[in-house]
Amino acid sequence: MEIEIATLLTEIEKLTEKEILELLIKRYPHKVVFSTSFGMEDQVITDFILKNKIPVEIFTLDTGRLFYETYTTWENTNEYYHTEITPYYPDAKAIERYVKDNGVNAFYNSVPLRQACCHIRKVEPLKRALAGNKVWITGLRAEQSANREQMKMVEWDETNHIIKVHLLLHWRTEQVLSFLRKNGIPYNPLHDKGYPSIGCAPCTRAIREGEDFRDGRWWWESKTNKECGLHIHK
Template sequence: MANGFGSDEPSTTTPAEALLMHRAAALDAAFGKADVPARVSGIVAEANGRVVFTTSFGLEDQVLTHFIATAKLPVTFATLDTGRLFPEVYALWQETEERYGILIRPYYPRHDTLELHVRQNGINGFYASRDARKSCCDIRKVEPLGRALAGADIWLTGLRADQSAARGGVKLAEADAARGLVKASPLIDWSRERALAFAQQNDVPVNPLHAQGFVSIGCQPCTRAIRPGESERAGRWWWEDDAAKECGLHVGQDGKLARAQAAPAEARA
């Protein structure tokens, strides 16, 4: 029996995964050409449970926060406090809550796991190897993200397709089978220039580090300002020679950036 991908091999897609893929494809078709307010409100309205928006207080996240908060949508705001963030991020966190009258729930690393990691690798051991860095990201970001998204039906993110070559294939809505939810990125087709112009026109609070060349901001030891001509994410884990650098939040079980898959024929029927 064909599996819907042009192959006679049996499909390994489970019914739950097929349903997620069908829902993601439907959202993409319904709101792919809509403006951002319609996208966000429409996606939230289609949720079968809790909607969570994870913010790291970057430019895109701040713009998306503005859309969600001003529309007073039933969305849970969450952030991952790794313990190694820039002071400017904490100041912006407070400013954002006060500006929009919202509560942004913090999620922290498990203290026992983090303590063991530091004992074994040193406080800055992530510079030593890619494996050590990925382990640090797993502890400080990936595991807390799992708790932030536990029980959620839809995950909203501030991803943009042009942030890096690796993110170019990301769609408005995708099935995240590993987490059992639909992941949506309402600003996926925006440029950085468009996001910046919107922030300036609407008095959206932004990190002052952006003006100093810190375009993509993560943990302080792992982020530098980019140089002229460099890509947006060149300042993240700059000591690693890899154009597809990711911390693990937006990658699949194979370690690659998760992309939407076509729904099997039985799910599209």
């Protein structure tokens, strides 16, 4: 697998985003998927895929606790591209047990309880969405956090046994927003209200001047723990 990852890194080095997607589809037909949370980066990738009619399945994880604005962006995206993005939902029984045993907002009480909530609402549905596929395209960017600065555009995800491709890894925020506005692409209005990173509504706030991208996520926890388990960096 290391050789395969290294080969892909070399091959995509000088390709455009569209060309990278076309290469992946040619190499792994019917086995390439893209996960969107309808954040600014994901809207750019969605545009590359759908406007160029590249056969990549697009899915989203509906945790049940998303912002109203996120659901509106989802609906606007479906209407704009005349598509139907596939939703994956958490197991209802698991949520029922979690809430009954711990409380509806238990994630505020401890890191383990927050991680357990993320696992039920995000990690387990993601495993189902990725099952049987070869490549997982993400919207992660190096600018978003210190953990992501050292990432390469192509990685092996040992947890899900899949190749991850971070299509916009080296894009800056200004570049992302400029692309969206220039092309009239629908995006989450919370981005214009100080939310660079948007997750579940109870766990996300706008960032203040001088704060990092991820400081608005799980803000009540220490700054050393700003991931939900979807993307594990070693």
